[in-house]
Amino acid sequence: MIYFDNAATGGRKPDSVIRAVHASISGLCGNPGRSGHALSIALAEQVFACREHLRRFFRANSSDRVILTKNCTEALNIALFGLIRGQKRFKKPHIVSTVAEHNSVLRPLFFLERTGEIELTLVPLTDGKVLPESIAAAVRKNTLACAFTLASNVTGADIDPAAVRALLPAEVYTVCDGAQACGHVPVDMKSAGIDALAVAGHKGMHGIQGSGALLFSERLELAPFMFGGTGSESFNPAMPDFYPDKLEAGTLSCPAAASLTEGVLYLETHMDGAAQKVYSMTERLAAGLQKIPNVRVFSRPNRCGIVAFSCTKLQSEFFAQELSDDYRIAVRGGLHCAPKMHDALGSGRNGLVRASLSEFNSPAEVEQFLAAAKEIASRF
16 A cells, blocks of 8 residues: 555654564563662663653753653643643733644643633634744733644644744743654754644654653743652652653653654654655645646645645545545545644635655655546546
């Protein structure tokens, strides 16, 4: 099968990641940081190494503020709930977000708005993307943070976090959803002034499912989102008051941490070349789709590998099903957990077909996809 659904989860992993995960689950299994025996200590050192690799890769300040999670959704929930419920500046803070967001951002914010804990503004699109100026224009006196995706999971449209930061008052925090950007484009938390970065391990970072991370700056103090065992201060009825323990309840996944470590090491030598290849393939895919009658393309060429399109004669889920059933090509149709983005694009009724490529795809597969899409579009 041709796998063009990498924005949902990475299809193929580097061999080094596979070997690291196999070694983690085939050997003796222990609980990192929960016991004093040698195996537990060794695994705790592996977990620490993962934090340190992520810190360096994203140029964060402290490995203590690298929280390992099971996915980007959990990281975003920890960041948003932790920031809003842990702050003391405003009785009812204002949050700026955008219509381009995934439900991992929208649903927590909508919940906090319903419970009366925040005021919320969603910034609209301009020519298919969110502009830094639009985010800055929505800021009020009681704005606590701006939460926005670095790259749309629907179209691949990106935003420069440094440009957003430059337009914001210093006291306004930035919380960035890096699910689609991390591993595809360089993200430098220090130079971009990012206060919190949520990372999906299983997409562009080449980790396995069940891996993710939240990295946050020294400026933020986050309230615990989950409660439970930490292996530290067991006598304390509250969560420990130091990071990462304050935000990590329960046993961490050592295989997930091992996969993230190897994913980072792989990206350090392969990311630029991979991004150029992916950009070139999305450029060809978008250009080819534009030549097919009754097909409209919603994406520009991008490093994240995403090309979204519609066919006026066929609902997106049916188009995707035809690709799977008749041509063994995997894509995703529908709303992609981003309903406000589809409303803004005018695709809320039928959704879009999203093809998402990785460096492990090939130009030949792009040509096969275009031939299949042309046949399907002409069939109905």
